[in-house]
Amino acid sequence: MNLPLQPAPSLVQLRPRAGTQAYFRWRAVGDRVLVTNLEGNWLLLTAPEFAAFLEGHVPEDSELHARLAAGNFLRAHYDVRAAAERIRARKSFLAGGPNLHILVVTLRCNETCVYCHASRANMDQVHTDMTRETAERAIDLVFRSPNPFVTIEFQGGEPLVNFEVVKHAIEYAVDQNRAHGKRLQFTMVSNFALLDEAKLEYLIQHRVQLCTSIDGPEKLHNAQRKLPTQDAHQRAVRWIKRINEAYTANGLDPTLYHVEALLTTTRETLPLWKEVVDTYIGLGCKALFLRAIDPFGFADRTRQRLEYPRGEYMQFYRRAVDYMIELNKQGVQILERYASIFLTKILRGEDPNFLDLRSPSGAGIGALAYNYDGKVFTCDEGRMLHEMGDDTFHLGDVRTSSFRELVGHETVRAMTIASNLDGQPDCVHCTYQPYCGTIPSFNHKSQGSIFGRMRESNVCAVHKGIQDYLFEKLAEADPETLRIFDRWTTVRSRDHFVQPAP
Template sequence: MIHKYSMNGYFIVLDVNSGAVHIVDEVVYDVLDQYKKTDEEKIYDKLRDKYSHEQIAEALDEINELVESKMLFTEDIYEDIIPLINRREPVVKALCLHIAHDCNLKCRYCFAEEGEYHGKRELMSLDVGKKAIDFLIKASGKRKNLEVDFFGGEPLMNFDVVKGIVEYARSVEKENGKNFRFTITTNGILLNDEIMDYINKNMHNVVLSIDGRKEVNDRMRVRAGGQGSYDSIVPKFQKLAESRNQTGYYVRGTFTKHNLDFGKDVMHLADLGFRQISVEPVVADSSEDYAISEGDLPVIFEEYERLAKEILERRKKGQWFNFFHFMIDLTGGPCVTKRLVGCGSGTEYLAVTPNGDLYPCHQFAGREEFKMGTVDTGVVRPDIRKAFEKCNVYNKPECKKCWAKFYCSGGCTANSFNTHGDLITPYEIGCEMQKKRIECAIMIKAAESEK
């Protein structure tokens, strides 16, 4: 399988099963439309008005050479890896701790419904937090690197417990041969110098929630009284980003139908001095006025392309910043195993609610039918884990035939469930945006290869 597209003057060919990326000229690009579909004589016939016989012959020679070198039309050899993955010892190596089912903002698009997750306002106790750490150590088997995300709601509303959990985990990691990495997500309202200092000393990564331009942010990210949050959080986020030397953090925004010109929000965040930026499409029920619909896709595609070109222009001027969804590593990247199974939700990665219930991930928290156990009992619903184990790209018919499967890993299972009521039918609008982002990311690599 190959995927070919042109963007920003580049003709790009991706060999799906080897991961090879080729920048080609227009002759090869056109010949590839006919290659393998007809014999060489007919290719000459079809293209002779546009190219000389010699040009077509050269193109065919080079294509044949790539095929022989297993860099074009490569066979898919990875499906056989799936049984090997499924035979691995089932482990849990990452937890999303819902440290607070409460929030001091009322963001209109929040899937957690003011942080409550279909339930009541609740804070995690230190006792539950310690049990979660004990569960993770026990359930992680031989894995050494363990991740704990402090999530909410707003985690800073229960910060003493965050500190207590970190202290406890650090006190038991060495004797158990583990290495904990902590991350935290915050809306910034409660950030102060003391908390920043603690985060800088203890958090491997920090996600700072802001949507971009003031009018965009303050339309969706509001306090209980309706006031916006932009003016309060921007100076604090700028200070935190600088104090971390512009690494180990992201400012993360959500774009909606109301700001399909989200590239301006990315640039606004860059102009504020942030160097690690993510602005991502909202996923919402189609009845919401801010939900993205299929009809919005052409505008979104244009915006992604415009953003990619703008990023290239800025980099030429030495104004570098990282846009998360255009990150791609064409020379290393994740191993095939990781690409096939994705984020690990429901298997290696679980969410823990304030009262200690276990769910496949934070997006499933509060849905009783997905409760897998508790921090006391461990996983008592192996059937749920089995269902999530099947969420690999070869078990999803739409993904199996898709050129992007080794880059998106099958997409978000929660989005599948929220859209289709099952775990394996992908959320189509998300797929289309993901494919466009991959095309943009590869185009940026192509342009940068010309330096």
């Protein structure tokens, strides 16, 4: 039996009757009401359906009753075992230990970016290069992680400036892994301006996944990422094409193996949403991460010029993703990374383990950052804050600290508690709690507390805005959009980037 059609009651007229519902949270999304439960199941209800649910008047033989029972929203039918399994699946990353290990091999950089998050040093500051010995001690710690999957990410500064130490670190790690047998991967974040054929051959031969920054069309990119020659965009584009050609020449599927690029959204980016998407598609990218700007590094000093209200960012986001969905309908394959992360949690009940968007966050328990001088931090943002004079997230030193001391450090404990959304004021009652995450170092920098105040948090505003957008699309239930969303949550393993078994 279906509920008879009736006008939607105003929420203030509802008389909730506790006792029939299991624990739930709710939020108006368009003309629907989204309800989620403890384990992250969700339903979009019409207003009359929500009223019936809230007032405990759902007939047992109704279609709505069946949907509520299947989603574990009814107390009388609550399946504790199923809920536990769902939560266990969502939190599977907790059993792993740190899998992302960031090696900042130098602070030197040949580019001067207006928003630089990395707090770069000039090219003559050679004392900011990591030594071989420091790299070895960092890698010794990497292999102390109990996680069977380990990724070593080379960052800077510009890592190609200290390429000899990158090479040494790769070869030392591969050698050490003979004793550990982990699924080892390398990634490098570079502007490519110092790449040459010999370096490229080495990186491809050693299966290093390459990632760069593209801020959109040439004019914007060159204005924000400054080389003395004013051609940062041209150089990056040239190497993206060359690297993708090299992957194809090695017999790799170009839809799976290609250079990944990262966007930093500044005020100048906001009107260029279409040009940004077109630039990425033109470069053969299959993913675009519409990241808002961070308050770290130079971005802190240039904030007045680069920052923007988060409402304007959300307009930019909606326009860009609407456009990407339309392009997907025409056969172009491009996904938005934020959407992909949230949709994987919403539609598949799994967590893709993106460290800034999980509860608790990955600081110290999912990632560690090793500075050029051997200092170890909870995360790359903690390392950047150190460069800005704030040592809150400094855990120890590669030469003197044990792995257990680092991951069990009092600072890591505090960050884990602070980013556990089950205990975070506001988050605990938020409908999007099962899919969300907070960043303690960002909260500390922007609000003076690792717990943060979510009602005033830019990150919270962006996360809520994106999930509002996605649930609006799910409520519209356009079959083509739903198929595209399903594809955005399909992870195809890039096994070529895993080092061969020892």
